Amino acid sequence: xxxxxxxxTPSAARSxxxxxxxxxxxxxxxxxxxxxxxxxxxSTVPSRxxxxxxxxxxxxxxxxxxxxLSPLRAQTELETLLAAQWGDGRVPHIVFNxxxxxxxxxxxxDFWRSSTAGRAAGAPRTVxxxxxxxxxxxxxAVWLVHRADPGLSRARGFLARMYPRLAAWHRYLLHRRDxxxxxxxxxxxxxxxxxxxxxxxxLPLSRVTPAPARSFRRADxxxxxxxxxxTDLDYGRYVRLATDYRDAGYRDGPxxxxxxxxxxxxxxxxxxxxxxxxxxxxxxxxxxxxGAPGTARHARAERLTAALVDRLWDPASGMFLCRxxxxxxxxxxxxxxxxxxxxxxxxxLLPGLPRDIVTAVVRTAxxxxxxxxxxxxxLPSYDLLGEAFDxxxxxxxxAWFNTAWLLERGLRTQGEHRRADAVRESALELAGTxxxxxxxxxxxxxxxxxxxxxxxxxxxxxLLHSDTTVTADMGLKGGNRR
Numbered sequence: 001x002x003x004x005x006x007x008x009t010p011s012a013a014r015s016x017x018x019x020x021x022x023x024x025x026x027x028x029x030x031x032x033x034x035x036x037x038x039x040x041x042x043s044t045v046p047s048r049x050x051x052x053x054x055x056x057x058x059x060x061x062x063x064x065x066x067x068x069l070s071p072l073r074a075q076t077e078l079e080t081l082l083a084a085q086w087g088d089g090r091v092p093h094i095v096f097n098x099x100x101x102x103x104x105x106x107x108x109x110d111f112w113r114s115s116t117a118g119r120a121a122g123a124p125r126t127v128x129x130x131x132x133x134x135x136x137x138x139x140x141a142v143w144l145v146h147r148a149d150p151g152l153s154r155a156r157g158f159l160a161r162m163y164p165r166l167a168a169w170h171r172y173l174l175h176r177r178d179x180x181x182x183x184x185x186x187x188x189x190x191x192x193x194x195x196x197x198x199x200x201x202x203l204p205l206s207r208v209t210p211a212p213a214r215s216f217r218r219a220d221x222x223x224x225x226x227x228x229x230x231t232d233l234d235y236g237r238y239v240r241l242a243t244d245y246r247d248a249g250y251r252d253g254p255x256x257x258x259x260x261x262x263x264x265x266x267x268x269x270x271x272x273x274x275x276x277x278x279x280x281x282x283x284x285x286x287x288x289x290x291g292a293p294g295t296a297r298h299a300r301a302e303r304l305t306a307a308l309v310d311r312l313w314d315p316a317s318g319m320f321l322c323r324x325x326x327x328x329x330x331x332x333x334x335x336x337x338x339x340x341x342x343x344x345x346x347x348x349l350l351p352g353l354p355r356d357i358v359t360a361v362v363r364t365a366x367x368x369x370x371x372x373x374x375x376x377x378x379l380p381s382y383d384l385l386g387e388a389f390d391x392x393x394x395x396x397x398x399a400w401f402n403t404a405w406l407l408e409r410g411l412r413t414q415g416e417h418r419r420a421d422a423v424r425e426s427a428l429e430l431a432g433t434x435x436x437x438x439x440x441x442x443x444x445x446x447x448x449x450x451x452x453x454x455x456x457x458x459x460x461x462x463l464l465h466s467d468t469t470v471t472a473d474m475g476l477k478g479g480n481r482r
Contacts, residue, residue, distance in 0.1 A: 065458025087122015
């Protein structure tokens with residue numbers, strides 16, 4: 001029996017939550033082969049060529065899919081990531097594999113210098129990481145992985161070991177990253193939000209002086225067309241922000257880089273905070289499972305939902321927008337950024353959203369700006385009518401499978417089952433026809449970026465095999481506020 005067959009064959013000793021594949025050519029088996037091919041022994045790389053290390057939110061999504069193949073491997077994925085957590089609670093966005101050559105990816109470990117530059121923040125000494133973070137999907141992933149095989153989870157003490165690390169991660173975001181003072185977490189680099197090259201970052205990035213082109217070499221262009229990737233100007237700004245944050249010792253708040261909170265770039269993002277809220281609900285469910293009351297965490301999630309609505313909801317746009325904490329409008333600091341990105345639709349994940357806001361967001365997703373169910377095959381990452389829209393350039397228009405998965409879960413949470421079914425069917429079809437592409441043209445479904453991409457395969461597995469009633473399984477609580 002080969003390794004992929006072992007991975008998809010259920011153990012006689014316990015029940016594994018997946019439906020056996022119908023044939024050797026099924027989407028299930030093909031997705032399992034991608035995840036087996038990208039497995040390193042302790043974690044899963046997003047792509048062998050382009051992304052040869054472990055990425056934070058990738059691993060959370062990968063674990064959500066892996067739970068249908070091997071709950072043990074899904075647990076290991078998350079354990080490996082959280083073992084690299086810093087003393088201040090942050091979960092770094094990259095955990096570097098020391099066997100990978102330095103020139104295979106930039107920024108490499110010698111750029112981040114985590115064990116030295118991050119010493120005051122508690123960076124680990126024995127593993128090299130980046131110094132920034134990514135969206136906090138982790139408590140949600142831990143809860144879903146536990147649900148796949150509660151017996152195995154309890155026997156291994158999985159939740160008991162994960163809970164304190166997740167609690168520290170949330171404390172870091174809620175306290176050290178509340179740079180706007182309104183209760184929401186802020187990102188201090190576009191890479192932290194995960195949608196790296198979104199046009200929503202153009203305005204705040206315009207204040208950043210780019211690093212000289214000669215000071216770095218872009219390894220990403222070895223594996224992708226330049227017209228599909230961020231421009232050299234934008235990349236130079238990314239490098240400058242990361243350099244300033246590193247040279248300030250990865251400090252947040254006063255003194256963290258240039259100015260307060262890490263420099264010229266500090267943004268409150270709706271998707272980042274929606275995932276934090278969803279994970280706070282999941283952390284409450286984990287606490288309940290461990291015999292501790294989760295009431296306070298559910299209450300915190302509800303307060304954060306109210307803060308999200310108060311600070312980032314824009315009735316005129318019919319969706320949530322990013323808030324630029326360094327920008328200003330009408331003489332006030334902290335202006336909303338007038339760009340419609342998919343991030344502003346993803347708070348649909350939250351059951352506590354007021355019903356009128358849910359209705360408006362669904363209308364926006366289905367309207368001309370995103371074309372859900374009408375002009376697009378999969379939800380674009382950016383406004384179809386926006387001046388910066390590009391169907392192929394990284395996060396400036398292409399459709400991604402992780403945002404499709406989040407939208408499908410969100411629509412289902414809000415009772416929009418017909419629309420959720422349509423997103424599910426389209427995502428599964430395109431995952432199969434594109435060989436699990438990194439992202440696709442939202443109009444044509446043409447594959448872009450890498451193929452054999454891990455989160456595409458993992459989330460296709462989850463869409464194939466998950467229950468379509470999601471609220472309890474996702475760890476969410478409560479209904480819509482009127």
